[in-house]
Amino acid sequence: MKLRIANLVMATAMVAAAQEPPVVREGAYWVGSIGDSFGIAAHARLQVNTRGNVTVRREAGDQVTYRVRQRVRAANEDQARTLLGGGVKQVSSARGRVVLELQPISAGMVKTDIEIGVPAQVSMVIVQTDLGGINVADFDGAVQLRTGGGDIQLGKIGGTVQCFSGAGEVIIERAGGAIDCTTAGGNMAVRDAGGSVALSNQMGGNIRVDKAAGDVRAHSAQGMIEVGQAGGAVFADTQGGFIQVGSARGVQAESMAGTVRVKNDAGPMNLAAMAGNILAELLNGSHMQDSSLVAGTGDITVLIPSNLAVSVMARNSTGGTPRIVSDFPEIRVTPSKFFQAPMVGQGAINGGGPVLNLNVSSGVIYLRRK
Amino acid sequence: MNTCEKVREQLSMLLYGELSFDEEGAVDTHLEGCAECRAALEREQELHAAFDRVEIEPPASVLWESRQNLQRQIAAEHAPVYRVSWWDQFLDARWLKSAGALALLSIGFFGARMFPNLGLGFTGMSLVDPGAQRVRSVESGPNGGVQIVLDETRQRVVSGGLDDQNIRVLLLSAAKDPSDPGLRYETVGILNDRAQATEVRDTLIYALEHDENAGVRLKAMDGLKPFVRQAEVRKALAGVLLSDGNPGMRTQAIDLLTQGVGDSTGNTTSNGLDRDIIGTLQELMNHENNAYVRQRGERVLQLVNASRDTY
Numbered sequence: 001m002k003l004r005i006a007n008l009v010m011a012t013a014m015v016a017a018a019q020e021p022p023v024v025r026e027g028a029y030w031v032g033s034i035g036d037s038f039g040i041a042a043h044a045r046l047q048v049n050t051r052g053n054v055t056v057r058r059e060a061g062d063q064v065t066y067r068v069r070q071r072v073r074a075a076n077e078d079q080a081r082t083l084l085g086g087g088v089k090q091v092s093s094a095r096g097r098v099v100l101e102l103q104p105i106s107a108g109m110v111k112t113d114i115e116i117g118v119p120a121q122v123s124m125v126i127v128q129t130d131l132g133g134i135n136v137a138d139f140d141g142a143v144q145l146r147t148g149g150g151d152i153q154l155g156k157i158g159g160t161v162q163c164f165s166g167a168g169e170v171i172i173e174r175a176g177g178a179i180d181c182t183t184a185g186g187n188m189a190v191r192d193a194g195g196s197v198a199l200s201n202q203m204g205g206n207i208r209v210d211k212a213a214g215d216v217r218a219h220s221a222q223g224m225i226e227v228g229q230a231g232g233a234v235f236a237d238t239q240g241g242f243i244q245v246g247s248a249r250g251v252q253a254e255s256m257a258g259t260v261r262v263k264n265d266a267g268p269m270n271l272a273a274m275a276g277n278i279l280a281e282l283l284n285g286s287h288m289q290d291s292s293l294v295a296g297t298g299d300i301t302v303l304i305p306s307n308l309a310v311s312v313m314a315r316n317s318t319g320g321t322p323r324i325v326s327d328f329p330e331i332r333v334t335p336s337k338f339f340q341a342p343m344v345g346q347g348a349i350n351g352g353g354p355v356l357n358l359n360v361s362s363g364v365i366y367l368r369r370k
Numbered sequence: 371m372n373t374c375e376k377v378r379e380q381l382s383m384l385l386y387g388e389l390s391f392d393e394e395g396a397v398d399t400h401l402e403g404c405a406e407c408r409a410a411l412e413r414e415q416e417l418h419a420a421f422d423r424v425e426i427e428p429p430a431s432v433l434w435e436s437r438q439n440l441q442r443q444i445a446a447e448h449a450p451v452y453r454v455s456w457w458d459q460f461l462d463a464r465w466l467k468s469a470g471a472l473a474l475l476s477i478g479f480f481g482a483r484m485f486p487n488l489g490l491g492f493t494g495m496s497l498v499d500p501g502a503q504r505v506r507s508v509e510s511g512p513n514g515g516v517q518i519v520l521d522e523t524r525q526r527v528v529s530g531g532l533d534d535q536n537i538r539v540l541l542l543s544a545a546k547d548p549s550d551p552g553l554r555y556e557t558v559g560i561l562n563d564r565a566q567a568t569e570v571r572d573t574l575i576y577a578l579e580h581d582e583n584a585g586v587r588l589k590a591m592d593g594l595k596p597f598v599r600q601a602e603v604r605k606a607l608a609g610v611l612l613s614d615g616n617p618g619m620r621t622q623a624i625d626l627l628t629q630g631v632g633d634s635t636g637n638t639t640s641n642g643l644d645r646d647i648i649g650t651l652q653e654l655m656n657h658e659n660n661a662y663v664r665q666r667g668e669r670v671l672q673l674v675n676a677s678r679d680t681y
Contacts, residue, residue, distance in 0.1 A: 109673070131661055131665050132662070147662075148661050149661060166660065166661070167620070167662050167663065185616040186617075186618025186621065187585075203616045204583070204585060205584055205618050206555070206585040222551075222582075222584040223585025224552060240582070240585075241555065242550075242552025275550075
């Protein structure tokens with residue numbers, strides 16, 4: 001126990017508080033700027049706690065560099081100094097984690113930009129900023145980012161990505177590992193992920209994942225979800241908007257209002273659209289598993305390769321004249337009895353295989369040959 | 371009318387089961403104490419049974435023969451006939467028109483249900499896809515005909531460029547379709563490329579202000595970005611800033627409204643921000659609960675030398 005406390009207390013601390021930064025005039029603004037650097041052990045994790053916009057860039061050598069630039073409009077230098085207010089900067093370390101505290105105590109109207117240079121030997125960067133955007137252009141390790149509000153923009157990240165924004169967009173160009181990000185509201189986009197992807201949009205916004213090597217989980221309170229290519233399964237749900245999956249190894253998708261369009265390579269499909277159509281395309285040579293497609297108000301269209309073995313069980317509970325339209329003679333459609341839905345269509349295509357269960361409450365079921 | 375007469379009038383209805391629960395009870399009570407009425411009931415039952423036993427199968431030629439007879443009779447009467455014939459009366463009977471309409475509907479409905487795949491070369495009732503139509507109203511027409519009003523939905527593919535007025539009208543309509551946010555999103559995405567046209571821009575502004583789906587609103591905002599200097603766009607963005615429930619929307623709105631304010635040259639002054647926007651930001655300070663949006667607003671107000679408060 002004593003040893004653990006000693007480790008914590010032993011943290012190397014370089015305190016340089018209350019240092020008066022030089023203030024210079026730039027046009028209509030007064031600008032205060034401070035910066036420094038410090039060494040960091042290989043494989044260490046760097047944590048930056050601050051307030052303002054943060055930019056992280058790759059730094060040659062083995063030193064972490066930082067620069068805080070503050071800008072404010074003021075009548076004179078004294079007023080500018082008062083508004084800038086200085087701040088606290090502190091570096092401490094414990095158990096492989098180096099913490100850089102950069103806490104400006106300036107007034108809210110001061111624009112604060114923090115730039116951090118990180119050497120390649122750092123394994124992870126953790127940024128926590130009260131308010132402001134976070135931009136990481138290039139970093140080989142993992143990142144953990146959190147902002148109370150502001151956009152998060154990431155370039156090429158070698159490791160995993162975890163991020164949260166209280167309000168704003170999340171744009172990730174490339175990540176070598178898994179991605180797990182949440183925003184309170186705003187669009188989210190991932191171009192290329194080397195692992196799984198989990199994106200959540202709490203109050204609405206569109207989600208787009210172009211390519212992911214693993215599973216993709218996407219949740220949007222209100223907005224569209226588009227997944228281009230997923231190496232694993234896709235789990236997507238939105239309260240309002242379409243869901244579109246280019247290819248995946250299993251899909252679970254639910255949309256309260258909007259169309260669900262899916263192309264599936266393998267695995268099960270569980271698709272539900274409360275108010276909207278479902279269009280599912282089974283790919284040639286796909287290894288599908290038992291699947292269920294349910295549409296409340298809307299049609300279900302399934303495109304089936306002519307050589308795919310699958311068993312179909314379709315139920316159409318539409319009142320009046322329910323319809324099941326099939327290109328496959330193997331599907332026997334039993335008309336509904338007088339005033340008694342549902343109409344049922346079932347049969348084994350190419351000898352039968354995994355069960356494809358289709359249910360429509362108000363719409364038409366189409367089984368199309370591809 | 372005494373009780374016995376009243377009960378005897380109700381006997382037929384009793385046998386058809388058409389009396390109400392109370393009426394049936396009253397008739398039963400009376401029958402228990404009235405031998406004559408019981409006898410009348412028995413006669414009525416025998417009559418019904420006799421009707422049931424007789425099954426009339428009219429010969430197929432009866433209608434043709436009836437018409438032939440009718441024509442002979444008409445030809446025999448040289449004088450103009452002012453009196454309406456029984457056949458005309460028969461044809462003009464209102465009940466027949468209704469019955470005819472009902473019969474036609476029934477034949478169509480039950481026929482389609484019983485023989486959905488007759489392969490007659492047409493679908494359903496030789497009209498369009500029955501799944502995309504519904505009978506709106508039915509009414510008797512002249513000469514025993516029937517007029518049926520159908521609501522139909524037909525799919526049709528329309529192609530053309532974005533400058534084609536017909537295409538544009540359809541797109542503008544689809545952008546406001548309340549049923550499918552996905553359709554609105556895609557439509558707004560297409561319209562974004564033509565936002566220089568006033569009608570398109572108005573539609574994007576409408577989507578920005580009124581669409582219930584945040585995804586669609588964000589898409590509309592993308593399209594309006596190049597026009598942020600225009601008064602109607604700024605007004606819409608100000609509305610978003612003050613009333614949109616999505617903090618992501620408000621963040622983008624404040625970014626757009628304050629573009630250029632506080633740029634690196636520092637040359638921008640309050641002239642770069644009109645009074646309305648300053649007023650909007652001041653109003654924002656009164657109720658904004660997102661710290662980031664609030665901070666952005668504060669900073670801009672300070673940059674343009676405006677107070678935080680409204681007076």
